[in-house]
Each structure stands twice: as structure tokens, then as C-alpha cells.
Amino acid sequence: MSGIENLFSGMRTSASGLTAERTRIDVIAENIANARTTRTPEGGPYRRKVVMFEPVLRENMAGESTSFGVGVSRVVPDMESAFERVLDPGNPDAGPDGFVEYPNVNTVLEMADLITAMRAYEANLTAQENFVRMAERALELAR
Amino acid sequence: MGAVQGANQGMDMLLRLIDATELRAKVLYANIANQNTPGYTRSDVKFEEHLRDAVRKGPSAVQTVEPEIALDTVSPSRPDGNNVTLELELNAMRENRLLYESYASILEGHFNLMRAAITEGR
Numbered sequence: 001m002s003g004i005e006n007l008f009s010g011m012r013t014s015a016s017g018l019t020a021e022r023t024r025i026d027v028i029a030e031n032i033a034n035a036r037t038t039r040t041p042e043g044g045p046y047r048r049k050v051v052m053f054e055p056v057l058r059e060n061m062a063g064e065s066t067s068f069g070v071g072v073s074r075v076v077p078d079m080e081s082a083f084e085r086v087l088d089p090g091n092p093d094a095g096p097d098g099f100v101e102y103p104n105v106n107t108v109l110e111m112a113d114l115i116t117a118m119r120a121y122e123a124n125l126t127a128q129e130n131f132v133r134m135a136e137r138a139l140e141l142a143r
Numbered sequence: 144m145g146a147v148q149g150a151n152q153g154m155d156m157l158l159r160l161i162d163a164t165e166l167r168a169k170v171l172y173a174n175i176a177n178q179n180t181p182g183y184t185r186s187d188v189k190f191e192e193h194l195r196d197a198v199r200k201g202p203s204a205v206q207t208v209e210p211e212i213a214l215d216t217v218s219p220s221r222p223d224g225n226n227v228t229l230e231l232e233l234n235a236m237r238e239n240r241l242l243y244e245s246y247a248s249i250l251e252g253h254f255n256l257m258r259a260a261i262t263e264g265r
Contacts, residue, residue, distance in 0.1 A: 009169060068173055
């Protein structure tokens with residue numbers, strides 16, 4: 001890769017970070033929105049989702065791979081944490097023992113995740129601004 | 144060595160320093176983008192230290208010195224195996240930009256001198 005194609009690759013790296021963090025924010029929002037959903041098409045309560053990131057690698061001329069961004073590899077349901085069980089025999093979704101299963105969403109945890117995702121999003125924006133300033137400085141040389 | 148040739152050599156070095164800082168900026172953007180990727184190891188660009196060694200060896204070594212993207216295995220990792228510290232990356236990014244701007248300013252000075260030399264006497 002060379003020439004004009006390469007010129008904006010730094011900006012695209014930050015853009016990949018913005019997209020990935022945005023996906024994480026969307027998934028967190030979905031988790032929080034469904035924190036009390038007891039009925040899903042798959043049956044049972046809603047299961048919280050987790051976003052997995054992976055670096056986007058590119059090989060250089062020496063054959064070594066270096067990272068040129070980040071991508072969402074998968075959005076997977078959290079099978080580890082248990083559903084919350086609440087005794088409420090009057091609820092239509094209660095089991096035979098009178099317990100209702102609520103999603104495994106911990107709102108406090110989701111909020112903490114949301115803050116880190118937002119900070120990361122802002123950091124990628126700062127990096128992009130930095131790129132623009134450097135590019136402008138280079139353009140000034142041509143004046 | 145003539146004045147123009149000397150100026151060209153200085154400019155060649157400046158352009159290579161600018162290339163190295165541009166590459167470093169890209170690598171730092173990738174680190175920032177991957178700040179939440181489990182198992183990610185941060186990278187950095189080594190050029191100035193290579194240049195320093197080359198200057199000691201002589202002019203021919205200086206001509207061939209190239210910036211190198213090196214994995215940083217020294218910085219401590221978080222429990223998820225990622226060793227990016229956002230504050231340090233942002234700091235490195237700003238420092239790198241200041242370097243870039245100083246190189247650009249010096250280069251601009253070179254250009255202005257040449258322009259003065261060309262237009263003088265008209």
C-alpha cells in the first residue's frame with residue numbers, strides 16, 4: 001500500500017476504534033433496555049450480550065504483522081453469569097416453583113462499562129483531531 | 144560541497160524525521176483504537192535512537208537507517224493481557240505532534256531560505 005491510499009490510514013485507524021466503541025455502547029444500551037425482559041423469542045429471559053474486540057492486522061514488507069485498527073470479532077451472549085431469581089408466584093412468567101427468572105444484566109456493571117466505552121470513544125476522537133492537525137501543518141508547507 | 148547540496152542533505156534528514164513521526168502517529172492511533180482489546184500488545188516506533196547510533200558509525204550508516212515498528216513487551220499488562228495505558232498513549236501522541244511541528248517549521252525555514260535565494264536580485 002502506498003501513495004494517496006496510505007495518506008489517510010491513520011484516520012481510518014481511529015475510525016475503526018470509533019466504530020468498535022460505538023458497537024459496544026449500542027450493545028450496552030440493549031442490555032440495559034432489556035434488564036427486565038422475561039420473555040424472548042428463544043424462550044426464557046434475556047441474556048446479556050458481550051462485545052469481543054480483535055486487532056485488525058496488516059503485514060508489512062518484512063512479513064511482520066502490525067495492528068492498523070480494531071474490529072468487533074463477535075457479539076456473544078454471556079452464558080457465565082446466572083439469571084436473577086425472584087419469588088413472585090403472581091407473575092405470568094413464574095415457573096412451577098413460583099420463581100421468576102430475570103435477565104443476568106447487572107445495571108451498575110453495564111453503566112461502568114458504558115463509561116469506559118465513552119472514554120475510549122472520546123480518546124479515538126482526540127487521536128483523529130491530532131491527525132487532522134498534523135495533516136494541516138503539512139499542507140501549510142505547500143503555501 | 145555546494146550550499147544547495149548541503150541544504151538538500153539537511154532537508155533529506157528532515158523529511159525522514161517527518162516520515163518517522165508520521166509512522167509513529169499511526170502506530171499510536173492503533174494503540175488507542177485497541178485500548179480495550181484483550182491480549183493486545185502495544186507497539187512503538189524506534190527511529191531517533193537508531194539515528195543516534197548511525198551518526199556515531201558514519202555518514203553511510205545514516206543514509207540507510209530506517210524507522211522500526213517494535214512491540215512493547217516491557218510495559219506491564221492488565222489482567223486481560225492488554226498493556227495500553229490511555230494517558231501514556233495520548234501523552235506520546237501529543238509529544239509526537241510537537242516533534243512533527245518542529246520538524247515542519249525547520250523545513251519551512253529551509254524553503255523560505257531557498258525562495259529568498261531564488262527570488263533575490265529580481
